[in-house]
Amino acid sequence: MNDRIIIFDTTLRDGEQAPGASMTIDEKLRIAHQLARLNVDVIEAGFPISSPAQFEAVRRIAEEVQGPVICALARAREEDIRAAAEALAPGKRVRIHTFIATSDIHIDAKFGDVRFGRTLAEKRQTILRLTEEAVRLARTFTDDVEFSAEDAGRTDVGYLAEVVHTAIAAGATTINLPDTTGYCVPDEYAAMFRSVIERVQPPPHIIFSAHCHDDLGLAVANSLAAVRAGVRQIECTINGIGERAGNAALEEVVMALKVRNERFGGLKVGIVTQHLTETSRMVSLATGFPVPPNKAIVGRNAFSHEAGIHQHGVLRRRDTYEIMRAEDVGQQPEQIRLGRHSGRHGLFSRLEKLGIHVPEDRREEIYRRFLALADLKKEIYDEDLRRLVEAKTDGNPTAPYQLMEMHVATGTHRAPEAEVQLYHRSTHTLRVERASGDGPVDAIYKAIDRAVGRTHELVSYALRSVTEGADAVGEVTVLLNFNGACFRGVAQHTDVLRASAEAYLEAINHLEQFRTDHENLSFVRDGILQSFDGATA
Incomplete structure (x- = not known):
C-alpha cells in the first residue's frame, strides 16, 4: 500500500453535516453510485445510530452500490457499533469506523462525569478501555475497522500514541488522526503523524489516515503534508462541504497529487478524474450549495481566460496558463451556444459532450422543455442544460x-x-x-x-x-x-x-x-x- 493513496469520501456523512446540506435517501443513493463511477476507494455512507433515515441510507448503499468499500460511522459505544454493523449487513465490502475524543479539551467537555474518572489521568485510562472494547466489538463484524482519535490535532502526542497502540492491538486496520477543528498548520500536522508512527512502530499493514477541516483554509494543505509524513489515506468531500468551513476538497487533493506527482514520490490515485466536475455539480444540486465560479478544479471559471494577455498565451499554447487540461477533470474548454433555433441534434450532441445521457424515452420531453426555456432566454448555457435534465417534471402529485x-x-x-x-x-x-x-x-x-x-x-x-x-x-x-x-x-x-x-x-x-x-x-x-x-x- 505504500505506492498509492486511498481516497475515503465522506460527502454523505461529514459533508451532509453542513447546515442545510441534508439529502434524501434517494439523493444519497444517486451520489453514492456516482462516487463509485468516480472510483473512490471508500464511501462513508452515514452515521446509522443517529436516525432511521441515516440507517436506511447506509443499508441501501451497502446493498446496491458495488465497487468501493462502504463504511459506517459509530461512536465508541456498543449500541452505535451494532447499529452500524446491522446497516452494513447487506454489503460485501464493508468497514466500521469508530471514534472517541482524545484531546484534553474534548475529554473535559465530554467525559466530565465522575463515572469516567475523577482526574484527567483516570479519564484517559477510561478512554483507552473504551477504545479497546469498541474496536474489538467492531472486529467481530468485519475485518476492516477504522479508528479515529477525535481532535487528534490538539491531543498530547504521547497520550495519542498510547491510544493508537491500544486501537491497533485491539484489531484496528486504519488509524485516522483528524484535525477535527481545523487548528493545525501543515508542518505540525505532518510532525504529529511522524511522531506517532515513530513511537508506535505499527505493523506494515496499518494504514494511517488524514481527516482535515478547513477552518483556517488549510484542509487540503494539511492533507498533502500528512501524505509526505507517511499517511496513505485521505478523507475528503466533494466540493469540500462539511461541518463549519468544511473538509478537504476531494477534487483539489486528487489533482494536486496528480499534477505534482513527482513531489509525492509517484504515489498513485485511482480516481477517474474526468467525472470530477459532473460529481461536483450533482452534489451541488442535491445540497443546494452553489459551486463558486472561482472554485479550483470544478468552478465555472477554473479554465476561463478574460485578460487579453492570457487569451493570447492560451491560444498559442494552453500550458502557458493552464497546469492541467479542462477535459481531464470533466470541464469543457469550448462553448457551444444554444438557443431557440437549435435543433435536436445540437441539443443532444451538447448533452453528450457534458457527459449527460438522456434515455430515448425522455428525449422528446427534454426537447420540448428545452424549446420552452429557449423562448424565455436568449441563450442556453451548460448549467441550464444540466438543470433542465435534473429538474422535476410533474411536481408532487400528492402535494396538498x-x-x-x-x-x-x-x-x-x-x-x-x-x-x-x-x-x-x-x-x-x-x-x-x-x-x-x-x-x-x-x-x-x-x-x-x-x-x-x-x-x-x-x-x-x-x-x-x-x-x-x-x-x-x-x-x-x-x-x-x-x-x-x-x-x-x-x-x-x-x-x-x-x-x-x-x-x-x-x-x-x-x-x-x-x-x-x-x-x-x-x-x-x-x-x-x-x-x-x-x-x-
Missing part, C-alpha cells in the same frame, strides 16, 4: 396545494398587490385570494397564506442566479418554521416572482405533510394507549 394562477401588480406610487389561485387537493376546491404587501414577494406570500387558511413563519428567503445572462434562471430557497422544525422549499424559473411563489408553496406542502403524518401518528399512539387502558381497567 397546487398553484394554478398568479398575478402581481406593482408600481412607483402603489403598494404591490398579488392574486393567487390555489387548488386544494383534499377538498378538490379552488381558492382565489388577494393581498398587498411591503413588496411583491411579501404580497404573494400573504395571498398564499390566505388561500391556505393560516399564516406561516418565514425564517429565511434566498435568491440566487444559477445560470448566466441577463435572462438567467433564478433559484429561490425559503425556510419556514413550525414548532421549532424547519421546512425547505426550492424553485427555479426565469421569473423570480413565480419561483418565489413555488418555493414558498413547496415548503408549505412539506410542512402540511409533516403535520398530517404527526397527527396520524398521535391518533394511532392514542388509540394504542386507550386499548391498553381498557385492557387493564
Whole structure:
C-alpha cells in the first residue's frame, strides 16, 4: 500500500453535516453510485445510530452500490457499533469506523462525569478501555475497522500514541488522526503523524489516515503534508462541504497529487478524474450549495481566460496558463451556444459532450422543455442544460396545494398587490385570494397564506442566479418554521416572482405533510394507549 493513496469520501456523512446540506435517501443513493463511477476507494455512507433515515441510507448503499468499500460511522459505544454493523449487513465490502475524543479539551467537555474518572489521568485510562472494547466489538463484524482519535490535532502526542497502540492491538486496520477543528498548520500536522508512527512502530499493514477541516483554509494543505509524513489515506468531500468551513476538497487533493506527482514520490490515485466536475455539480444540486465560479478544479471559471494577455498565451499554447487540461477533470474548454433555433441534434450532441445521457424515452420531453426555456432566454448555457435534465417534471402529485394562477401588480406610487389561485387537493376546491404587501414577494406570500387558511413563519428567503445572462434562471430557497422544525422549499424559473411563489408553496406542502403524518401518528399512539387502558381497567 505504500505506492498509492486511498481516497475515503465522506460527502454523505461529514459533508451532509453542513447546515442545510441534508439529502434524501434517494439523493444519497444517486451520489453514492456516482462516487463509485468516480472510483473512490471508500464511501462513508452515514452515521446509522443517529436516525432511521441515516440507517436506511447506509443499508441501501451497502446493498446496491458495488465497487468501493462502504463504511459506517459509530461512536465508541456498543449500541452505535451494532447499529452500524446491522446497516452494513447487506454489503460485501464493508468497514466500521469508530471514534472517541482524545484531546484534553474534548475529554473535559465530554467525559466530565465522575463515572469516567475523577482526574484527567483516570479519564484517559477510561478512554483507552473504551477504545479497546469498541474496536474489538467492531472486529467481530468485519475485518476492516477504522479508528479515529477525535481532535487528534490538539491531543498530547504521547497520550495519542498510547491510544493508537491500544486501537491497533485491539484489531484496528486504519488509524485516522483528524484535525477535527481545523487548528493545525501543515508542518505540525505532518510532525504529529511522524511522531506517532515513530513511537508506535505499527505493523506494515496499518494504514494511517488524514481527516482535515478547513477552518483556517488549510484542509487540503494539511492533507498533502500528512501524505509526505507517511499517511496513505485521505478523507475528503466533494466540493469540500462539511461541518463549519468544511473538509478537504476531494477534487483539489486528487489533482494536486496528480499534477505534482513527482513531489509525492509517484504515489498513485485511482480516481477517474474526468467525472470530477459532473460529481461536483450533482452534489451541488442535491445540497443546494452553489459551486463558486472561482472554485479550483470544478468552478465555472477554473479554465476561463478574460485578460487579453492570457487569451493570447492560451491560444498559442494552453500550458502557458493552464497546469492541467479542462477535459481531464470533466470541464469543457469550448462553448457551444444554444438557443431557440437549435435543433435536436445540437441539443443532444451538447448533452453528450457534458457527459449527460438522456434515455430515448425522455428525449422528446427534454426537447420540448428545452424549446420552452429557449423562448424565455436568449441563450442556453451548460448549467441550464444540466438543470433542465435534473429538474422535476410533474411536481408532487400528492402535494396538498397546487398553484394554478398568479398575478402581481406593482408600481412607483402603489403598494404591490398579488392574486393567487390555489387548488386544494383534499377538498378538490379552488381558492382565489388577494393581498398587498411591503413588496411583491411579501404580497404573494400573504395571498398564499390566505388561500391556505393560516399564516406561516418565514425564517429565511434566498435568491440566487444559477445560470448566466441577463435572462438567467433564478433559484429561490425559503425556510419556514413550525414548532421549532424547519421546512425547505426550492424553485427555479426565469421569473423570480413565480419561483418565489413555488418555493414558498413547496415548503408549505412539506410542512402540511409533516403535520398530517404527526397527527396520524398521535391518533394511532392514542388509540394504542386507550386499548391498553381498557385492557387493564
